Amino acid sequence: MLEQIVAVILSVELYTAVVRMTTPLLLAALGSILAERSGVVTFSMEAMMLLGAVGAIIGSGLTGSAWLGLCVAMLFGALVGLIYAVWAVSIGANQIVTSVALNLGALGLSSILYVMTFAPAKGEVIEQVIQVPSLPAWKIPLLGDIPVIGTVFFNQIPIVYFGYLLIPIIWFILYKTTWGLKVRAVGEHPHAADTVGISVAGVRYISVVISGIMSGLAGAFLSIGMLNTFQEGMSAGRGFIAYTAIVFGKWEPLGVALGTVLFGAADALQLRLQAMNLAIPYQFMVAFPYLVTFITLVVFVGKAVWPASYGMPFQREGK
């Protein structure tokens, strides 16, 4: 058994699988760091991802262009972000409760949109899986020719490359731009930020919409990146895993990225090992990535230090 496990760990295919399993988590988690740092809980990533997935299929199916599908996915994600922002920022509703409501609502809404777009006639049922144009892989010249590394990292669909770039981009925005400073200020001390003229609501709105766009992109990766179709509930809990990765990474871009890689790697490994037909119960295999995340979180990561105003609506005093 050990030999087979070693063979899997040494195979190039495992690492290409890790990249594929990590990308949707990475996009959603990194894209939501700004919103999180501004003090808004982004437990709603599951909803944003699901709407992104269905948006990508609708865009790609109607126009025949996967690229336009990508645009629609980001638009749908942004809209969910906007709706969430209205509740969480303007109305000041409980963010966890609102997120749960959005996540449940998205399950039904994505299905309705899918049926409305693709049902053969009004009121009819889609009996066959709808297949639409999907994003092609782009091999990066030169880098893509490097043995092993080229195959694993630079022979993927474009969204994956965007995921790599997102790590430094988010880090740069957060720590090297005025906007990033505002985001952090709003998250740590909204009243202080408000007194120096920063629009707390404005910063939070924009951050949450960015979270929606990136999570929508993550959904598109599932539906038109890895596949070419939509299935109800196909985000399958990835939004929650992305959320865990944010806590895992303590709201730091690199840490969050590591969290998503850890989970993606554990998942890819269990899927590969299952195909080897080892005498391990499959229930253990399926639970393996969650166990790894759980144990790492408790043993190595320790106490989470979140933004001071996390999850709390902002209201100006004295008005």
Place this chain on the structure above:
Amino acid sequence: MKKHAMFMLATLVIVLTLVMAACQPAPAPQPEKVVETVVVEKQVEVEKVVEKTVVVEKEKEDPMAALNGMKMAGVLSGPVNDGGWNTNAYKALVNLRDKYGLEIAYTEHTKVEDAAQVMRDYADSGYQIIFAHGYEYADQVKQVAQEYPDLKFIQTNGSEANIPNLYTVTFAAGEGGYIIGYTAGLTTKANKVHWVVGTEFPLMTYELEESARGCKASNPSCEVTWSFVGSWNDPAKAKELAKAALDNGNDVIIGCADAGDVGSVEAVKEFAQGEKYVRFISWVADRNYMAPDLVLGGWQQDVPVEIENIVRMIAEGKPGGHFSLDMTTGSHYMNPFYGLIPVENEQKVVDLINKYLADPKSVDIKVRYDL
């Protein structure tokens, strides 16, 4: 500090929930079927005969005529457009409506804990036949069937409940597994066959084991293995499993992951682009339309025929019980091969099926009616 503790706690709860979700037995198992072109033709003939009988018997008061205007409701675990398990249930209801004039209704996404109430609501609104689609509703359907002894209840993939107004029905286990395994043994060139399955449950396990026996019967050096996605709605993971199996030297994938199958087919399509030999065999429903050059029709589980068989029993006034339908009922059969394996191999499968149907004991298929 309090807040810190709260958030750590919240995070732990999320992770634990996910672990539990991953470990949970998944929704409904999948039906299955297989048929050979020849058998399909037979099917058609049988159907024609049935129609004729209906016409003739109408004059003699066909019991099915009594169904006209009756109300039947379906309780489903997922959406009717999933292209698999729940679409089959929808088709079964529509079939009865169109053929016998039943008035139909259904509820999608019924959680197990809500199922009893949904069934009671239908019972109170005058529905006479209530159909719960999936083994997960066993307790609820038993309870409600006892509360409403005058109404009839059907449960797919259920087991014997000894309630006179409850009809539990399954496809007999073993036939499909063995025949598909036999087919796979004649399809593979690498002598390695891999199943990508949603989740494990006893009936499925038995079919998998039978497929390994069937495969050995047609190709003694062939090895059958399987893996589980952990859910029925994650095509991305199903695709990864299929890719892993193909990288591991398998060249035939059998898909039983419901919504996940589209992912497995995608993996097969990508693998085929490398000019490599690969085939996908469907289970439950014919997936050939997804990749006509690669996907065999596989085994068909015909839920409309299955449910019609049971509704006929109800119409004839037969009491409830557990009914395990085998191939002779026409409820599961081999779909076409689409010329994707050599004609002589196709003929071997057809011969096996014909031999089995002529005399079940002449073939080493171990059918189980108790699962």
